[in-house]
Amino acid sequence: MIDFDYRGLTGDIITKEEFSYEEERKAWNRAIEKYPLAIVYCHTNDDIINAIIWAKLHSVEIRIRSGRHHYEGYSTGNDVLVIDISKMNAISVDEEIGIVKIQGGVRNRELYEVLGELGYPFPGGGCPTVGVSGLTLGGGWGYSNRLLGLASDNLLEIELIDYKGERIVATDKSNTDLFWALRGAGGGNFGVVTSMIFKLPEKIKMATLIDIDYIGADDHEILDIFEIWTHLYMNLDKRVNLKMGIYNSEIKGRGVRITGIVYGSREEAEVILGDFKNISKKGVFDFNYISVLDVNRRIQDGHPPYEKYKSAGRFVYKDYSRSEMKKIIELVEERAKGAVYAAVSLYGLGGAIMEKDKNDTAFYYRDAKFIMGFQSVWEEAEYAPMNIEWVKEKLKYINSITTGSYINFPCEDIDEYEKEYYGENLEKLREVKLKYDPYEVFKFPQGIRIGNGQNLN
Incomplete structure (x- = not known):
């Protein structure tokens, strides 16, 4: 040693x-x-x-x-x-010119608190302790994306320390190729992010928090909910975004939970989501018209301090038939041995996300309908191998009905991970990697590789 x-x-x-x-x-x-x-x-x-x-x-x-x-x-x-870099967490807001500057270690909750107190929404993620830099580098899904775009779409400037230990600033006018890559290529590929500047959106004081839970729903009810969800997103107001989880819980049993934000009144939310109320008497509907800050606080408070899990995230492009929906639901009909929770989830896309072209930034899958997440959660270490294998087995079907993988929901069991994460943007990303990290100082499993995976050092 x-x-x-x-x-x-x-x-x-x-x-x-x-x-x-x-x-x-x-x-x-x-x-x-x-x-x-x-x-x-x-x-x-x-x-x-x-x-x-x-x-x-x-x-x-x-x-x-x-x-x-x-x-x-x-x-x-x-x-x-x-x-x-978690100790580097300063936040500075300049309302006069409409920007917020953060250091690389700022987390979702910290940024929501500062901006929310001033009346600004932000297209961050749902989990409070996720780093904003990592979220943004991978594109950045959140409940405000359909209205405000991805977190990375709101980025104006990013500063990092490169492999030589030198400071680089990237914007749409300086180091533009690097700025393109840093908006969707994922964290860790090009250097250590020290600061980011985002544009401030228009102030929005209030919104409606959506929390629907069909505890104990049967197969037929879950299928009906899935169909309504699909039809809803065909013409959904971009002020709305939701996540639907079809779950199997040790505590609650099987069911469906829908969480999200409507940037509008409770009455508007009732109209937009009204079809969900006629499906099952098992549904618990909680629509709260509260401050945007409180919406984000409550969403974040729903996350545990930590978990043991295996998961993956892929993109949905097609409209599923009823038989395909049934197969998706059946994926979580039984949990793995030792699992306390399993779910297949759909994260809403569309709206402002689609207003940019898939080649405008490194985030390639802009025209997808949803991100499909899949996970199994356990508590005792002895059950880890069974849960991991269970997820890998179920992913065989998921892979056959989805396209590409979401870099911020990574899975190590992808054969050609670069093509899956980056699509047609891969070759350009390799060129940027060669230019800004030619000796692959920032190298890790599933990192962007130079050339055809050949290291230079």
């Missing part, structure tokens, strides 16, 4: 010898068990630069971490140096 000299590193350095190491190494997905060589909590750009220089000097691979939410754990690893 190599005895490393950590001199040269600055910031807060956590090594395996530290008492806090066991806690600090954990990912949000507790199924991820990785043991990095060291974790550096950076407070300044210099801390990041020193970490990159140190890693190259000692031939240690780098991982970049902010919110710890990478589904497959690629923000950490065994015997790597984790550059953690």
Whole structure:
């Protein structure tokens, strides 16, 4: 075992010898068990630069971490140096020119709080502890996307530290190829993000939070809900976006939960979503017309502090027949051994997301109807192998009825992951990678590879 000299590193350095190491190494997905060589909590750009220089000097691979939410754990690893930017979390709002500047470690909840108090919505994600930088780099799905566009569509400027330890600023006028790539290519490919500037949307004070739960719905009712959902999205007002989860829960049994936002009154929401009320007496409907800030708070509060899970996310392009819907529902008819929860979910797309072309940014699948998520959750470690295999087996059918994979819902079990994540944008992304990280200093499983997967170093 190599005895490393950590001199040269600055910031807060956590090594395996530290008492806090066991806690600090954990990912949000507790199924991820990785043991990095060291974790550096950076407070300044210099801390990041020193970490990159140190890693190259000692031939240690780098991982970049902010919110710890990478589904497959690629923000950490065994015997790597984790550059953690979560302490760099300043937020500055300039209402006069209509921008908000954030440091790379800001999380969803922190940004929602600051902007919400001022009356601004933001197209962030639903989970409070997800890093805004990671969310944005992968495009950034959220409940406000159909009205405001993806998180990355609202990005005006991004600053990062590159493989040489130098600061690069990318905008639509400077380093434009890098700016294109950083809006959809996913986190960790080109450098360590230190700051981002977003345009502020128009102020919206109030919205209606949608929470519908059909607890104990039977197969026929679930099928009817699925059909209504599909028809709803054919001509849906872009002020509305929803997520529908067809679930099998140890606590609640089988059912369907629909969560979302209507940027309008409760009365408008009742009209738009009225068809859902006639399906089943088992449905619990909770429509709350409250501040946009409170909408986001309640959505975020619905997420657990951590989970153990296996999941994937793919894009839906076709209108499913009733028989296909039935097969999708049957995917979660039985849970894996030891699972406490399983679900197949549809995340709404369309609206403002489609107003850009699929080649305008690196986010390729703009014209999809939904993202289909699939997951299994367990609590006891002994059940991890069974749950993972269960998900992989079910994905065989899901793969046959979907197209491409969502980089922010990654799955390590993809054969040609670059084509799946990036579609026809792959070759351009490889060119950007070659230009801005020619020696693949920022290399990790499922990272963008130069050429046909050949490393230069």
